Amino acid sequence: MNIKEIKEMIALMNENNLLELEIEKEGMRIRLKKESPGSDESAKIVSVPQFSVTQEAASPQTQKEEAAKKLIEVKAPMVGTFYRSPSPESPPFVEVGQNIDAGQVVCIIEAMKLMNEIKSEVRGKLVEVLIENGHPVEFGQALFLIEPA
């Protein structure tokens, strides 16, 4: 994606009075969000934490599925460091495309030297992993996208 295409996207949003627009192309996904007039003046708050992302590389498999169904986010219930496996040598708890049960452990968040197992609340298929292994996460941050069964 280049500046010209992004400008076209913004023009598209303005013409059609859209507040949010998300486009995927060539393995890249861009989300543009506009604040509606009359909302809080501090709309210019940019995502401040250095570890949250506004651009995500979408895996090719998920494009069609996302378009079809509404996805559920698994959010971090605490602040800490995100790990995909129980230990550095083990395989990850879950992989993209895998079927997840409600109550299944999907990752670990380490906080104050304690390893906390985080469980999925929904049953479905893991569509995407949003955080890189070993990265810090804040309360409420989206970790996984699950397509509910």
Place this chain on the structure above:
Amino acid sequence: MFSKILIANRGEIALRIIRACKELNIRTVAVYSEADRRSLHVRFADEAVCIGSGPSANSYLNIPSIISAAEITDVEAVHPGYGFLAENAHFAEICESCQIKFIGPSPHSIRLMGDKMVARETMRKAGLPITPGSTAMVKSKEEALRIAHRIKYPLIIKAAAGGGGKGMRICHNDVRLISALMTAQAEAEASFGNSDVYIEKYIDEPRHIEFQIVADKYGRVVHLRERDCSIQRRHQKLVEESPSPALDSKLRKKMGEMAIRGAKAVNYHNVGTMEFLLDKKGEFYFMEMNTRVQVEHPVTEMVTGIDLIKEQIKISAGEKLSFQQDDIKINGHAIECRINAEDPNNHFIPCPGKIETLNLPGGPNVRVDTHIYQGFTISPYYDSMLAKLIIHAKNRKEAIKSMKRALDEFIIEPIKTTIPFHKQVLDSQSFISGRFSTHFIENLLQESETEE
């Protein structure tokens, strides 16, 4: 000096701390609840971490969440501000065990002065005058009656673990004493999880005079003069000023020396405040010590020229105090009005809501410490303070003039605020004359009722 600090607070004080850090070239990390996502302290910090949902217990009082945030952002120190965890010795200890500096006094000092009864006894031993009263927790009705007959009515029953006016009961006779003892114990248990109470002589129409203490880790203790905080409603301060109209230089010297003596007796370091009660005869008594920076710190900053937050950070980083007692000169007069989102015409009930129109006062002599902005929504989870309006002028008369002018310029619509109430205070003869006690607001409200 630290390279990165986490501010474990919100609102105006978080912003205040971020300002000091920026000027000291220290990177800042803000923590915020989901309700505070659009707060100014989040916007102006270098990094921000969401630590929980709106209610304080899940966020600003959530020690594991805050420590975790400190770890993932790799900070060297935490500034607790005031309220929340600022006087939580346990939190200070956890910081230390995680190799994070707690910007404040030692956990030991916090614990010692946090127990109001122990603090009284410690100060008494150090030679400070204290109000006559029980020397230990009052356990029984018989003991209460014995103390009452020894020190004579009126008396006040106070919670040992208390603060903010909770768990306090005033009594004028034996019958009231017994019922007050039981209700104070119940209230203390409910508010603080500790039903210990003690009894003090109730000083009639006292003034609340507090001395600002600054101490480094090398034993140097300096006081930055007094603040008169007698204008209180239900033990919550509304207007503060320095210098106090009630102190002459002789009394100031005496009280200042006592404040320093008290701080030295507990090997205090960082900033703190010694609170005294001053009676009509000019006698003063130690009441309690606050082991944190206070809401009204700007009043002292304006008249002494010393940045208290920067001093806190420097002291914590191991620097020596750059000034001595003789260097402290008073310059002019400062008054602060706490503007709260409360309706003064309806028992001061809190009024959260969205600020549609905001105009902050400006011009000469004006300082405004606030976290509000046009379009900001005041959430119901936290205290109702919106802003601190501080005036610094040549003398008290000029300060009152500027304050009245500034209050007229302060627009916060459509929220109900205490601005009209402050105007009333500044117009009253009692305030202008400088002759008032902690009964001031009570008297003022009664006067307005009789006029209606």
